[in-house]
Amino acid sequence: MVAISTSAVTAQRPILPPPSPKAEAQDTAAAPPTSDPVDTVTLSNQARQILDGKAPAPPADPSPPTQDQIATAVAALNDTSGKTAVGDQLNAYALLTNILAKGQVLLDNRLPPATPPPGGMMSEAAAQAALVSSFSQRLNQVLATVDSQRDPDTKYDETDPTTFTGKAATAFNALSADDQQIYVAAKTLSKSLGADDTPSARPPDGSSPPDVKAITDALAKVDDGSGGVMGKDQIAALNLLNGDVPAGGGPAGQAVAMNAAASPFAARRAQTQTLVEKYLVPGEDPYPQMLDNLNKLSPEDQATYFSTRSKASDGTVLFGSLDSLKDNLTTRESMLTLYNQVTQAYGVSDLTQLKTLAQKNNPALQKLETLFRADQESDAWTAQVKDFLSHTTMADLGLAPVGDDGDPDMAKALETLEAVLSDARDFAKAIKTGKGEKWEPITEAKKHGAKVQQAADPLGAAKAEAGITT
Structure with a gap:
């Protein structure tokens, strides 16, 4: 067995498990040969004007839009009579989408502040108009008609969003002049927002449309900085908004995700x-x-911090409660301390460097290495470590505490552990009775005693730290 001295410990920098490997992002899209033919795309005059920067654009005034301007834009998007020109509807859509992306949404029945934020402030009703008004639905349908035919490996030219081939070009040419204008304007708006050029797909068959009221309610909650919304409601709202942007959402759908990411x-x-x-x-x-x-x-x-760690990016639940997350941090410290002590005893930096065949084939050492290298951020990992600690002894790890004379000194290790636990109980009692100040002069002595105990029996200390009493 390898001996661990109970008389001295050399503090070492902790060995931390390596970060989980992440696949490198790879661009698998192959650039088409320069000799490939490109289908001719016929642009309407309005679409050409947009690309040339000659079409009407939202006002360049840096001040946020007024509530009257927003109300006019909402009316333009909801007009189905044909009296509002497509260009005016596009300007209205761009105005509301920009506020949705860079401004804030106001809770129902609340007056806007006297000084709106730089990005502007809109009501939930205005946000809903940007998402599901009659014109917004038409824009989404136009995008889906062309984008559903796009080759996913073909990217748009930086200056011309109509650089596509094959079926997509045919679909674009089949659009009316107004719809061509709508398509090009929508893609130009997405680019101005800084959104990715992701083709707008049709929603899957049988899928239900997004609950726009739930979306705008959530936006208003995460945008609220008055303190009038409970934290748990804001957590639930941001979790809802962090889901996938609804298919067919267009620039306004992209703006929802941008608003959520930049919200207070x-x-x-x-x-x-x-x-x-x-x-x-x-x-x-x-x-x-x-901790x-x-x-x-x-x-x-x-609770807010817990919401950032409770689930994985794919929705898998990692921690069932805030208390179990805290328990995980304590258990991770127990594992780190034990691992450092064991590797120090064997004179290696990690357990993959063990030298003898007996050490390499030791199942307890193998399990310790596996647990230490595993993804530690979950209740499942915490349970595995506690089970390992409760069924593993120092002898299982090939280690035994020894005294200064080199003889086994397990009795001393247990005695030290009991003394530390007794002191901890007395200290807690003193704090509760208002006599904690008398413990201040001996704080360092307690720390020293804990270090001695850790050196004597790291596995026992790890069990105690993890709350394992048997």
Whole structure:
């Protein structure tokens, strides 16, 4: 067996598990040969004017639109009489979409502030007009008619959104002059927003249209900075908005995602991540620091932080509750401490470097290495580690505590552990009775005793830290 001294411990920089491997993004789209024929696309005069920058555009006034301008735009999008020119409807759509992307949505029955935000402020009704008004539905249908025929490997030219071939070119040429104008204007608007050139697909057969009221309600909640919306409601709203943009959403659908990402609540949620995960002392174990930072937040901000870690990007639930996330941080510290102590005892930087066949084939060491290298951020991992600690002894790991004379000293290790636990109970009692100040002079002595115990029996300490008593 490999011996661990109970008399001295050399502090080492913690070994952290490597980040989970992520597949490199690869561009599999092959550039078409320069000799390939390109179908001729016939542009209407209005579409050419848009591409040449001659078509009417939304006002360049840097001040946010007035509520009267927004109301006029809403009326233009809802007009089905044919009296409103397509160019005017496109300007109205662009005005509302820009506010939807860069401004804020106001909760129903609330007056707009005297000084609107730089991006403008719109009511939920105006946001709904940008998404599902009669003109917005026509725009989405035009986009889907052409984009559903696009070759997914063919990207648009930077200056000409009608650079496509084959069936897409045929579909575009079959559009009326007004619809060609609508298509080109919509693609130009998406580019001005900074949105990706993603073809607008038709919704799958049998799918139901998005609940636009739910979407605008959610936007209003995450955009609210007055404190009048409960944190749990803002969390639910942002989770809803972070789902896929509804198919056929057009530039307005892209604007919904942009609004959610730039909303005041999204900024607040990102700040909680920074406060928990970034304010760490380099070289010291991160997980106790993260847990301490988390516990310093208000209950509402703790819940906000939990919402950033509770689910994976694919929707898989990682943590069932805030308490289980905190338990995970404690267990990760136990695992890190144990792993560092075991590798130190064997004189290696990680357990893949073990030298003898017996060490390499030791099932407990193999399991320890597997758990340490696994993705640690989940309740499932926490349960696996606790099960491992509860069924594994130092002897299983090929280790035994020894004293200064080199003899096994398990009794001393257990005695030290009991003393540390007893002190912890006494300290908690002193705090509850208002006599905690007398413990301040011996804080460092307690830390030293804990280090001695950790060196004597790292697995026992890990079990105690993880709340395992048997």
